[in-house]
Amino acid sequence: MLLKCNFCDPVLTKEMRLNGLKNSKSINTETDQYVKDEKNKYYHVECYVQHLMKRKKMGEMEARDKLNVQLEKVQKELKEMEDKDRFYKWIMNFYDTALPAYFCTKISEIISGQYEKVNEPIPYTTLLDIYEMMATFLNKNAFNKSFKNKGQRMNYDLAVVLGKYGDYKSYKERMKNEQDKVEITKEALDDQNKINHVLKKKNEQDDEGFNLSDVLEDILL
Ligand SMILES: [Zn+2]
Numbered sequence: 022m023l024l025k026c027n028f029c030d031p032v033l034t035k036e037m038r039l040n041g042l043k044n045s046k047s048i049n050t051e052t053d054q055y056v057k058d059e060k061n062k063y064y065h066v067e068c069y070v071q072h073l074m075k076r077k078k079m080g081e082m083e084a085r086d087k088l089n090v091q092l093e094k095v096q097k098e099l100k101e102m103e104d105k106d107r108f109y110k111w112i113m114n115f116y117d118t119a120l121p122a123y124f125c126t127k128i129s130e131i132i133s134g135q136y137e138k139v140n141e142p143i144p145y146t147t148l149l150d151i152y153e154m155m156a157t158f159l160n161k162n163a164f165n166k167s168f169k170n171k172g173q174r175m176n177y178d179l180a181v182v183l184g185k186y187g188d189y190k191s192y193k194e195r196m197k198n199e200q201d202k203v204e205i206t207k208e209a210l211d212d213q214n215k216i217n218h219v220l221k222k223k224n225e226q227d228d229e230g231f232n233l234s235d236v237l238e239d240i241l242l
Contacts, residue, residue: 024048024055028068056091057098066092104145105132111149112175115156121172127179139183151182151189 023046030045031037047065048055054066064072066088073084108128109120127136134142152159159178168174 022050024050024063026055026065026068027058027062028064028072055095056088057095058091101145104149108145108149111152115152116171116175118171118175121175124172124175124179127176131183139186143186147189148182151185154189155182155185 025044025046026048030047033042033044048063055063056066056069057063058069069088069091070081070084073079073087074081077084079087109125113120128148130136131139131143131148132145159181162181163174163178166174166177168177
């Protein structure tokens with residue numbers, strides 16, 4: 022995708038347009054490192070620093086700090102776009118259908134936390150995780166029911182999935198606690214290994230029978 026850089030791509034005046042000048046878009050999202058500001062304007066990374074220093078009168082340090090903040094935001098947005106893509110691909114594959122508009126509307130409400138039946142935003146990755154875990158169940162469950170169309174089944178399944186969100190969270194919490202326990206045991210083992218290693222080293226040195234510090238001690242004492 023090509024984007025207009027708000028620093029190095031010129032803003033065209035009416036006159037310039039009349040003279041046949043075309044809007045240039047010099048950011049290639051495939052190859053260039055770019056950043057977006059609060060007003061959703063895009064910049065090459067270095068152009069953004071220049072923009073902040075020249076137009077916003079920032080010092081270079083401050084400008085680079087700001088750049089990092091905006092870069093992180095762009096990364097987060099990119100990740101969410103990828104997660105969204107993966108989620109909808111899975112859904113289309115599972116139901117073997119195009120996406121009904123009202124289903125997508127509901128999903129975006131759930132993601133943003135505006136859906137009234139859930140009291141917090143649920144990320145795409147979590148939603149997909151629950152769908153994947155419940156896939157077999159959802160199919161079995163639907164087998165005994167008759168739906169007018171796929172859209173109706175998708176809505177029904179979504180309600181089932183959301184109904185399991187609480188269970189999913191406590192399951193994840195339990196898994197995390199188990200994981201923490203494993204980590205602690207692993208750390209303890211690592212410590213024990215270190216001690217064993219030191220002891221082994223010491224024994225080896227003792228076996229050599231000659232130790233410079235022992236000799237020095239003998240001489241000095
Ligand atoms: Zn630029």
